[in-house]
Amino acid sequence: MSERRDVGPPLWLLAELTYRCPLHCVFCYNPVDYAGQGAELSTDDWKRVLREGRALGAAQLGLSGGEPLLRDDLEAIVREARQLGYYINLLTSGVGLTETRIAALRDAGLDHIQLSFQDSTREMNDFLSSTRTFDLKNRVAQLIKQYDYPMVLNCVLHRYNIDHVQQILEMAEAMGAEYVELANTQYYSWAYLNREQLMPTREQVERAEAVTDAYREKVKARMRLFFVPPDYHGSRPKKCTNGWGQVFMTVRADGSVLPCHTAGMLPGLEFPNVREHSLAWAWYDSPGFNRFRGTAWMKEPCRSCPEQEKDLGGCRCQAWMMTGDAEAADPVCDRSPHHAQVTDMVAAAGTPAVIERPVVFRTDRTSRALIDERVAGTPTADRARLFEPALIADCGGER
Amino acid sequence: MSVAADQVYTVARLFRLQWEPAQNAWVLLYPEGMVQLNQSAGEIMKRLDGTRTLADVTAGCEADFATTGLLDDVLGFVAGAVEQGWVRRV
Ligand code: SF4
Ligand code: SF4
Numbered sequence: 001m002s003e004r005r006d007v008g009p010p011l012w013l014l015a016e017l018t019y020r021c022p023l024h025c026v027f028c029y030n031p032v033d034y035a036g037q038g039a040e041l042s043t044d045d046w047k048r049v050l051r052e053g054r055a056l057g058a059a060q061l062g063l064s065g066g067e068p069l070l071r072d073d074l075e076a077i078v079r080e081a082r083q084l085g086y087y088i089n090l091l092t093s094g095v096g097l098t099e100t101r102i103a104a105l106r107d108a109g110l111d112h113i114q115l116s117f118q119d120s121t122r123e124m125n126d127f128l129s130s131t132r133t134f135d136l137k138n139r140v141a142q143l144i145k146q147y148d149y150p151m152v153l154n155c156v157l158h159r160y161n162i163d164h165v166q167q168i169l170e171m172a173e174a175m176g177a178e179y180v181e182l183a184n185t186q187y188y189s190w191a192y193l194n195r196e197q198l199m200p201t202r203e204q205v206e207r208a209e210a211v212t213d214a215y216r217e218k219v220k221a222r223m224r225l226f227f228v229p230p231d232y233h234g235s236r237p238k239k240c241t242n243g244w245g246q247v248f249m250t251v252r253a254d255g256s257v258l259p260c261h262t263a264g265m266l267p268g269l270e271f272p273n274v275r276e277h278s279l280a281w282a283w284y285d286s287p288g289f290n291r292f293r294g295t296a297w298m299k300e301p302c303r304s305c306p307e308q309e310k311d312l313g314g315c316r317c318q319a320w321m322m323t324g325d326a327e328a329a330d331p332v333c334d335r336s337p338h339h340a341q342v343t344d345m346v347a348a349a350g351t352p353a354v355i356e357r358p359v360v361f362r363t364d365r366t367s368r369a370l371i372d373e374r375v376a377g378t379p380t381a382d383r384a385r386l387f388e389p390a391l392i393a394d395c396g397g398e399r
Numbered sequence: 400m401s402v403a404a405d406q407v408y409t410v411a412r413l414f415r416l417q418w419e420p421a422q423n424a425w426v427l428l429y430p431e432g433m434v435q436l437n438q439s440a441g442e443i444m445k446r447l448d449g450t451r452t453l454a455d456v457t458a459g460c461e462a463d464f465a466t467t468g469l470l471d472d473v474l475g476f477v478a479g480a481v482e483q484g485w486v487r488r489v
Contacts, residue, residue, distance in 0.1 A: 009421050011433065057421030059433055087415055087428035111415065112430040150413055152430060179430070 007293065009057030010249040010283055013086075014064060015046065016261060017074070018253050021066040021362075022095045027156050027191035027198060028362035030066065031264055032386045033374070035367035038254040043073040045274065047080045049251050052279040054084040058249065061086035066253070069096035075104045082109025089114060091154075094140035106147050113144055116154040117168075141175040152179040157208065157230075158191075158198035159350060165208045169215045169225070177223055182212060184230035188262045190362045192321060192386060197359050199349040205233055232342050236307070237314025237330035244292040244316065249283060257282040259289055262317045265386055266326050292316050292326075299327050301335045321385050402453070402478045404470060407489040409449030414485055416444050427485055434485075443476050449489045453477060 019034040031037070041049070050061070061081050068074055069092055081088050088111045097113075117137065144151055153172050155161075161168070165182060172180045184205070187195040200208075212227045219225070231238060241248045241260045250258045255274045258264055264271065269291055272282040283289055291297070295308050302313040313319075314330020322331045323338050331338040360366060374387045410416050415428045425441030427434045436444060442463065446456040457473045480486045 057419070059417070059419055059421075059426065059428060060431065062431075085417060087433070089431055111428075112413070114430070148412070150430070 007284060008246065010053070010247060011058060012060045012062070012248045013050075013053040013058040014062040014248065014250040014261065015049070015077075016064055016066065016250060016252045017046070017068045017071045017077070018066040020070045021093075022070075023067070023093055024361040024363050025156075025190065026194050026359045026361055027158060027185045029186065029189050029191065029261060030362065031262070032189050032193065033367060033371050035364045036371045037252075040071075040253045041251075041255050041274070043076055045255065046073075046077050049274050049279065050077070050081050050084055050086070052274075053249070053251075054086060056280055056283060059085070059087060060089065062089045062091055064091040067093055067095060069101065075101070075108045078105055078110050079108035082111075087111050091116065093117075094137055097140050097143065099143055102143050102147050106149075112152065113149050114152045114154055115140060115144065116156070138175060141177075145176055150179065151175065151177040152181075153177045154181045154183060156185055157182055157200070158185045159200040159204060160198070162200045162204045162208045165211045166215070169212070173219065173223060179224045179226070181226045181228065182208070183226075183228040186231060188317060188321070189386060190360065193360045193383065196345065196348070199232065199345055200230065201349045202233060202346060204350075205230060231318070231332050232346055234332060235334040237311050237318070237332040239311045240315035240318075240330075243312055245283070245289040246293075249279070251279075257286075257289075259292075260317070263288075266316060266320055267385075268326075297327055299325075299329075301333075301337075302329045305335065324385065402474045402481065404454040404457070404474070405452050407449060407452055408447045408477060408481075408486045409489050410444070410447060411484055411487045439472070440476060443473055444480070444485075447477075447486055 016030075018040055019030050019037060021028075021030075053061075063074070063077070068090060071077070078088055078090075088109065090105070090110055090113045092113065092115060094115050115137070141151060153175070155168055155172075157165070162184075168182070169180065184200070185191050185198050187198075191198060209227050209229065212225055216225045245259045248260060250261045250263075251274060252258065252261070252264075256264065256271050257274060257277075257279065258271050263269070269288045270286075271288040272286045274282070277286070295302075295312065298308065298313055302308055311330075311333075314333055316326050318330045318332065319328040320326040322341055323336075328338065329336040331342050333339065371387070374384060410427075413429055417426055417428060418424075419426045419435075422435055424438075425436045425444060427436065427444070439460075442460050443456060446459050451459070453473055454470070457470045460473065461467050461469050477486065481488075
């Protein structure tokens with residue numbers, strides 16, 4: 001292994017097993033052009049990836065998607081992972097989690113299930129009005145309890161559901177949740193396409209946080225509540241993935257290896273694929289993983305900023321999407337010359353002009369239509385930035 | 400609840416204690432997180448097997464490190480671990 005002294009091992013491996021999904025979330029974090037991606041890795045490929053990741057030092061494994069339950073070899077993948085010593089987290093919408101499957105997953109050694117309310121506002125409405133989806137989630141929640149897993153719920157917040165935080169928490173409590181994460185939407189991929197519509201107002205966020213605080217006070221340790229505030233409403237960016245190529249490694253359905261699940265959109269970067277390279281080479285030696293390690297790549301204002309170690313300049317994808325320059329400061333930072341884009345958007349949240357535009361649901365058809373639009377060269381510049389350079393070249397477009 | 404030498408503890412459900420060669424340390428794994436334990440914490444944690452009393456755990460550590468007088472350290476560590484939710488009393 002060609003280890004480098006200045007780079008530690010990856011601790012977290014995220015396996016995006018498939019981009020297939022029965023849901024159509026408006027805030028989906030899968031690439032907008034996922035429908036054009038190549039074939040999924042085989043079971044044996046995944047087992048090799050797991051072995052190599054473990055040998056590198058990864059101890060936490062996230063199994064996500066799309067909907068990972070759509071892989072019928074999920075149990076085999078879990079069994080291999082457990083034998084290797086991973087702590088295995090399944091991130092699922094619960095659709096497809098039957099008793100047969102949860103029993104098999106338990107037997108294979110799955111450690112933890114995070115159930116998300118991952119669908120759109122349609123589902124949320126369903127869910128608040130106790131309809132079909134609510135019943136499904138409730139059944140799955142019972143199964144999770146029955147198989148002695150902790151109940152960990154995740155709900156993505158946006159302007160259409162953020163005012164329902166009280167009801168969401170009441171429902172979580174009724175389901176016996178032990179951990180609830182209320183995560184405000186991160187504006188990448190599909191959420192970026194919909195960001196004007198999904199953006200809550202400052203007042204909405206403050207109210208939701210106050211409701212969460214009061215609820216936390218009431219339930220104490222019985223139910224742990226986490227409120228993740230939205231990026232855009234702050235003045236300093238997050239330390240993206242805890243530092244580029246420092247802790248996280250994502251392997252996607254098609255075998256490409258990325259420092260974060262959205263980094264595929266960044267221009268001029270080639271990310272390795274496990275079909276051609278070892279994970280060790282990908283992590284330590286590939287140009288993609290080394291591109292934004294450390295601080296040497298920075299431009300002003302980050303280059304001379306006293307806080308550069310704190311956030312490492314924020315998120316590269318966010319910089320790229322909003323400024324067209326992947327080396328720029330994350331515009332969430334109030335020192336970024338592009339920060340007004342963020343504040344303007346927050347200020348415009350909830351105004352009629354914004355609300356009237358339709359939201360885009362993540363579907364295969366829309367993904368293909370977006371690829372066609374991109375190949376024809378018609379989308380606006382900031383939308384065009386959401387597409388993967390290599391993928392567009394494959395489809396006959398140019399860049 | 401106060402921690403005493405005649406009590407028995409084990410790693411809490413949700414947590415897994417495991418030796419990690421890559422980090423050369425015992426780690427506690429839990430949903431989406433990991434704590435790397437220092438050497439003495441690792442030595443204590445690996446002995447919390449749901450059968451040994453804390454007195455036995457202390458004796459084991461003292462024997463391995465050829466020293467005495469570790470009981471207060473063990474009780475203090477376990478009290479902290481209870482607070483963190485890492486271990487539970489059997
Ligand atoms: S200027 Fe750059 S390094 Fe400094 S706080 Fe802002 S994003 Fe972080
Ligand atoms: S910069 Fe890109 S790779 Fe890093 S966390 Fe943000 S989205 Fe992910």
